[in-house]
Amino acid sequence: MSPKGEGDSHTTMLEHGKDAVSLWRTIGIIVSCTLAMVANTASNSAVAISLPTMEQDLHIPQAALQWVVSANPLSSGCLLLLFGRLADLYGKKKAFLIGSLWFLVFSLGCAFSQNPVTLDILRGFQGLGNAATIPAALGTLAHSFPPGRSRALAFATFSAGAPLGGGAGLVLGGLLTELTSQAWRAPFYLSCGITALSMFGAMLSFNRDQPSSEEDRRVDWIGAFLVTAGLVLIVFVLGQGEVAPEQWSTPYIIACLIVGIILVILFLVWQYHLERVQDAAARTRDYPSSGSRYASLSHLALRWIPTPPPIMKMSLWTRAHGGVAVVFCVAFLNWCCFQGWIYWVVLYYQNYVGYSALRCVVRLLPMIFTGLACNAFIALFVNHIPMTILVACGTALTACAALLFALINPNAVYWAFGFPSAIIAVVGADFVFACGTMYVAKKCLPHEQSVGGAVFQTMTQLGTALGVTVSTVVFDRVLESREADNGFNVDNSTASTEPQWLTFPAYKAAMWTCFAFGMCACFLTIIFLRVGVIGHGDATPAEVPEDVEEQKNSDK
Incomplete structure (x- = not known):
């Protein structure tokens, strides 16, 4: 064989080696980002399934119980914009690793809490890790994958981390709470383990941070x-x-x-x-x-x-003739509905019906399979179905999940109301998150990817906090009204201390509130969102300067 042939053969081997490294690096990026989302949602869902146990162990009043859920999304939602900006400026890999380490440390601290105040504070600090990690993950995915099928697959897999993490948190959290001596503390150890795997994968697969392309890098x-x-x-x-x-x-x-x-x-x-x-x-x-x-x-x-x-350009909301603002608002309303549904379904099953955490988990298991199926559907068909149709159908189905519990007959079998509700509840969350993050990534400039993802995630986190809070207010008001009408004057420190026939209308009223949030998201999508297929390979960042240029010209 000639030297040239040997050289060609050697070159081919090197190219195959580079392709193999690139493939494994690609897989590592997607898996690491997805595990970060899994850890984020698993932490919250495991807390939700453990609420009744925490309530009894730490003597948490019913009205204050929602702080255990809301403290994390509150701190995360309030700092996502700042940390997204820092990730774009100083490096997405640095932000991801620091945020993951922070989340791991305070998750461990939550496991050792001895009173409600300490747990609430540590949950708040835990959310700071999410605020750094999730925007960095979204920015990394947007930067690593150009528009097209590869980006659709990456974002769909990342979005699948939400139902997968929610399901893992519910199932494993319920099992750990029910069967281990650590009870509600054990799920926090689970979050630490998932986060450690995500950090290890990011250290090996994430590309080295590149300096920001912006001339002005002030914060x-x-x-x-x-x-x-x-x-x-x-x-x-x-x-x-x-x-x-x-x-x-x-x-x-x-x-x-x-x-x-x-x-x-x-x-x-x-x-x-x-x-x-x-x-x-x-x-x-x-x-x-x-x-x-x-x-x-x-x-x-x-x-x-x-x-x-x-930190956040106001023109971001006006891009695509206001389409980005509509997507943000739809995400906010949909999460008000979805997270409120999860919160009250868990309390209904455990406090009203009297199920153990494990029996409650079994009734929510269909969410996992539906969530994975939804993200697989997005990966396959986002190139063919208009985003407006996907988001409208998803938000309507999530709203209907709340409607089923608002109309539920407690004497009916699980298959009549509980099963179909669990099947359809997660559709809106998965469709809105996957389509919404891809759409926002297309409308952001390269140095805005983490910030754009941060704004989207801020809306979902605030939706989580507001949905739980507003539905709690409705629950308490209906319960107080029922007590006054029936001459009761009992200590309502926990919902389980009330007679069942007294609390049932309050649970239904909370679900009606969640249904209203979901339908508002659906109507907003149908009326104002005009977006076609978003998965095509034609990159659209060029549209962004055009929108910005129009704004500039109007100012002259």
Whole structure:
């Protein structure tokens, strides 16, 4: 054989070796990101299935029980934007590894909690790890896979981590709670193990972080403070309003609500201002003779006031003629419905019907198989079915899952109401998450991928907190009304202390609330969302500068 032939053979072997490495690296990226999502959702679902056991062991009042669920999404939702921005600036791999380590440490701390206050605080710190990990994972997937079938498969697999983690949390969490001496503490060890695997995979497979392509790499700390403080105060009020001394008329509740709303409004105004300043400065630099009025005004602002790039560009919400904003709102409403459904189904089965955690798990098992089937469906058909149809059908089915429990007959067999509800409840969550994250990734610039994912995840996390909170308020109000009508004056520290016939209408009212959230998401999709097939291989980031350019021209 000639030397040339030997060289060609050697080159071919090297190429095959590179392909094999690339394949394993691709698998490692997808698996690591998916495990992060599994750990995130498993932690929350395991807590949900363990709530009655925690309630008895730590003597948690019914009105305060939702804080165990809400503390994690509250802290996570309030800091996702900041951590998404930091991931885009300083490296998605660094953010992913640091967030995973943080989540692991505080998950371990939750397992050793001895009172409700400590558990709530540690759950809040646990959420900071999610706030760093999930945007970094979304940004990594968007950066690693170009638009097309590979990206659809990656995002669908990542989205499958939600039902897989939710199912693993329910099943394994229920088994561990029921059969181990550690009871509700054992599921936190499970989260630590899954997170450790995710970290190990990320260290081996994630590409080395590349410097940000942005010229201005400053961080908007003013905006970070405004949005974090504002959202913390608002969600604190929503959760604490029911247990405050004078409930919603308590002075500090009213004050915190007003201050929180003002801070969020100031954040939005500040982000709009920063974006206008940055755009005006760029136009002045590129076109010195443009004579932009805002550029002249921004000169003083740039000189006397720190004006870094905004954490969240307000123009992101207006892209695709407002389609991105609709997707964010649909995700928020759908999660209000879905997470509220999970919260009240668990309490209904365990506190009202009297099932053990294990028997409750068995009745929720269909969610796992439906969730995996939904994400497989997305991976196969997202290139062929318009996103509007997928999201509208998904949100309607999730709403109907809540409707079944709002109409449930407690004497009916499980197959009449419980089984079909468990089958369809997860469809909306999977369809909205998979399609929504792909759609947002297409509309974001390369240096905005983590931030775009962070905004989407913020809406789902806030939806989780608000859905549970509002439905809890409805539950308590209906229960109080029933007590007053029937002359009861009992301690309602736990729902299980009430007579069953008294609490049943309150459970149904909470489910009606979840149904309303789900139908609002469905109607919003049908009326305002006009999105076709999103899985095609034609990259659309070029559409983003066009939208931004239109905004710039309108400012001249």
